[in-house]
Amino acid sequence: LEHSFGVRLTIGPPLAGGFYYDCYMGKKDALTEADYKVVETEVSKIVKQKQAFQRLVVTKEEALELFADNPFKRQMIDTKIEGHTMVYTCG
Numbered sequence: 621l622e623h624s625f626g627v628r629l630t631i632g633p634p635l636a637g638g639f640y641y642d643c644y645m646g647k648k649d650a651l652t653e654a655d656y657k658v659v660e661t662e663v664s665k666i667v668k669q670k671q672a673f674q675r676l677v678v679t680k681e682e683a684l685e686l687f688a689d690n691p692f693k694r695q696m697i698d699t700k701i702e703g704h705t706m707v708y709t710c711g
Contacts, residue, residue, distance in 0.1 A: 624658050630692040671711040
């Protein structure tokens with residue numbers, strides 16, 4: 621979604637069977653039926669690449685640098701993180 625539509629990930633709480641992410645889409649209210657094909661194509665590419673998830677322990681300063689282009693993540697880091705935190709990367 622970030623790459624195809626320029627959305628910003630906000631929060632993504634864990635669930636019993638996985639997780640989800642709320643996204644800020646700017647002026648676009650929601651995805652349309654036509655957008656689903658774009659999402660399916662992108663997800664299919666990622667699955668075929670077998671991209672691994674990697675957990676990193678980073679300082680608050682490193683986290684702010686990693687999420688420099690995401691004001692939602694930066695606000696959470698600024699207000700909730702002291703010392704170190706964990707982030708996950710994929711691809």
